[in-house]
Amino acid sequence: MQKKLLKVNPSDNVIVALTDLSQGENLNFEGNEITTLTSVKAKHKIAEKDFAVGDSIVMYGVLVGKAFFPIKKGEVITTENVKHQSEKVTEKQTTLSWSPPNVEKWKDKTFLGYHREDGQVGTSNVWLFFPLVFCENKNIEKLKDIFERELLPKKEDPYQLFLRSLINDKSENPKPETVEENNTLNNIEVKFITHQGGCGGIRQDAEGLARLLAGYVNNPNVAGATVLSLGCQNLQVEIFKRVLNEINPNFNKEILIYEQQQIGTVDKMLPMVIKDSYEAIKRANQIERKPAPLSKLTIGLECGGSDGFSGISANPSLGVVSDIMVALGAKTILAEFPELCGVEQELMDRCVDETKANKFLSLMKAFEKSVVDAGSGFDMNPSPGNIKDGLITDAMKSAGAAKKGGTAPIVDVLDYGEYISESGLNLLNTPGNDAECTTALVGSGATVVLFTTGLGTGMGNPIAPVLKISSNTQLAEKMNDIIDVNAGEIISGTKSINDVAEDIINYIIEVASGRIVSKADQQRQDVFIPWKRGVSL
Structure with missing residues (x-):
């Protein structure tokens, strides 16, 4: 019972x-x-x-x-x-000890990943198109339409067919027909992202966007990129190149950059972009998956649409996963600083040194001040959905959210846009907003994102698989098209937290090896929303 x-x-x-x-x-x-x-x-x-x-x-x-x-x-x-209400924190008080979990059953496990020359290993092989400024969004969207028409299976949208049946006054909705896809490029994905930044805001925003985009290019899930620039924007090509070199001085992936104001008309630029990119995509397609130890994974930890069970089922399961991965030598990233409010003391005491602890507290205080200056506060963080399902204060939500980070020492604290370098558990300064957080986690190097939810969200990412772990069985059954792993069996008592953690790790291995496609990727949920921290000028 x-x-x-x-x-x-x-x-x-x-x-x-x-x-x-x-x-x-x-x-x-x-x-x-x-x-x-x-x-x-x-x-x-x-x-x-x-x-x-x-x-x-x-x-x-x-x-x-x-x-x-x-x-x-x-x-x-x-x-x-x-x-x-939350406890006030001023300094690191102690250094908490940690007993790593037994990882004997996992130490020889591997996944089939894409090995990059800098030693990183990706779980995907993506050629990425993106603009440095929103003025080039239209051209990116045009390229997306052109490439996807030729490279993706030709399948009529079922909703389009449904509307057509209504227009034609037919009772039955016709079945979509699929034409065989182009199989010549079966080892590469082509993805496209747009954004609303790059100009018009403060220079710090342009710099932050440059760092985020450079992080995407440096992420081992990306084989190379096509970059469009207008020419006169704040985010200059030179800034992007400088930031990319700062992140990785040994960067050697293929990048194609085009500046419209130098080239001239769209009709002159796009054929050049298409020809060069297609040749580069064919070269990237030659990269094949090879075995890699689990220590080569970088896992982002996030929650969204949380409920009253998230902190006692799905989030603690991620905490066990994180501890196992850390013990194996992998990297994990815990983000969403507004959802760490109230547990700052424990997190500071888990930092490996005082410098890291002070950086965490400084970033937390600066974030909270910016929210207060905007006329709000961390206490406004719980959403109507959170409250309806039992998360009534930010500290209550945060205490459950922090469980995703397990109990391992915190080896580094990253500000938004900083790229991960240390093996172990890292903290990353991001908003609690799901889209902005996922975007930032991948920009800091996450090759897989574990995303717990109690209410349901289909959001994914252009270059990294986002795996949804449901906190309750009702959600897993009701929205089975978006849930990858069900942690609700912990609530019913049919599985333990350790059982579900093991399920998640096995699922990660399958997805990272390309044998399973995440639910978000099946639906092409390619969400990319940078965090705009400044004002417009």
């Missing part, structure tokens, strides 16, 4: 409802008789004891809020009776 209640940490004073509870239900939890004062939806929390105004609300062993009104034992914790 499934358990009805769960206390995440022995020091917590709120309890998670694992199933829907009726009003007046009498429950015996760890010797404590609790009667529900109202009906309680699964994922929400009830008070373990009476709270007076101002009393601390503790979950995951940390302060996540303060009682705003008196709360009776058995009453549901809500946004009305509890307000966000």
Whole structure:
């Protein structure tokens, strides 16, 4: 029989409802008789004891809020009776010890990856087209249409056919027909990204975008790139080249760069771009997958559309995965700084030295100040969907989100756009916004992104597989077209956190080897949204 209640940490004073509870239900939890004062939806929390105004609300062993009104034992914790509160942090207090997990069963495992000359190994082989400035978006979109028409299977859109059936007043929706695809380029993907930056903002934004785009080109999932520049924009070609050299002085991939104001008309430029790019794509197609140890993986850790189960099923599973990967010598990246609010002390104490800890705290404070200066605050981070499903304060959401990072030491702290260099667990300064975070993780070198969700989102990335791990079985069944791994079996008690972590690692190996295509990639969910930190001029 499934358990009805769960206390995440022995020091917590709120309890998670694992199933829907009726009003007046009498429950015996760890010797404590609790009667529900109202009906309680699964994922929400009830008070373990009476709270007076101002009393601390503790979950995951940390302060996540303060009682705003008196709360009776058995009453549901809500946004009305509890307000966000987190511990104040000023410095690293200690260095936490770590006992690595036993990785004997994983140490000889390999994946079939794309080996680059700088020693990095990719999970994909992508030729990437992108602009340095939004003025070239139209040309990138034209190239996308041209290349995809010739290189992708010719399949009519089922929704287009559905509309056609309505127009023709036919009751049956015709089946789409597929023409055999061009198989001459079966070892390379061609992807395209556009953006709204590169000019018009402050110079720092142009520099940040240059660093992000350079990170994409340096990511081992990319074989080479075609880059379009207008010519007069803030993000000059020289800036992009300089930043790329700073990230990787030994960079030697093929890059084709075209500046429209130097070449002339579109009719003169595009045939040149198409011819040169096609020849380069054919050369990149000759690169083949070869075995690589799991230590060559770089894994991004993210959550989006979280629910009240995320922090007790999917996120802790990612934490175990991260710890195993770190013990094997791989790189993992935990991002979303607004969703680390309230757990700063633990993260600082896990930093390998004071310099890294101080950098983390400095970035957190600067981020929070920018949010306050904009008239908001980290307490506004939980979305309506989060709140509806039991995440009522930012600190509560953050304490669960941080579980994705496991327990390993933090070897480095990266600001937005910095490229990963240290093996082990890294922190990356990004927003909690799903698209901006995923975009940044891949720009910092992630070759696979693990994305937990309790509510569901189909978002992917142009060059790195984004694997969706659902926190609950209902979501996995309802939206099975977007979920790769179901962690909801932890809630039902049919699997342990370690079992699901093992499922995830096995799935990573299959995706990284090209034997399984992630659900997001099946739907070509190629989302690229840079974080615009400045203002427009």
